[in-house]
Amino acid sequence: xxxxxxxxxxxxxxxxxxxxxxxxxxxxxxxxxxxxxxxxxxxxxxxxxxxxxxxxxxxxxxxxxxxxxxxxxxxxxxxxxxxxxxxxxxxxxxxxxxxxxxxxxxxxxxxxxxx
Numbered sequence: 001x002x003x004x005x006x007x008x009x010x011x012x013x014x015x016x017x018x019x020x021x022x023x024x025x026x027x028x029x030x031x032x033x034x035x036x037x038x039x040x041x042x043x044x045x046x047x048x049x050x051x052x053x054x055x056x057x058x059x060x061x062x063x064x065x066x067x068x069x070x071x072x073x074x075x076x077x078x079x080x081x082x083x084x085x086x087x088x089x090x091x092x093x094x095x096x097x098x099x100x101x102x103x104x105x106x107x108x109x110x111x112x113x114x115x
């Protein structure tokens with residue numbers, strides 16, 4: 001029996017599935033203190049036990065994205081708040097290569113808030 005978090009990824013269609021699986025591994029390998037949890041029906045990633053970011057698929061665009069919990073405290077042109085009060089998201093086109101340099105920059109800014 002699969003865990004709910006594993007089913008979340010495996011039930012997606014390509015290319016969204018591949019993009020989300022890559023982001024999952026990327027986040028988990030970014031820093032050894034980042035752990036994965038299933039919260040609010042979605043994959044969440046905690047930094048030293050504090051909610052840090054999550055993965056989801058945008059309802060309108062159907063693009064996968066990383067949601068940064070403390071995103072409101074980060075200024076970056078590719079992070080958008082939409083109708084959220086605290087979190088910002090960065091969407092990805094699953095048909096394109098992921099912009100790792102930008103993801104690294106945002107992850108660095110986000111982890112600095114927790115240190």
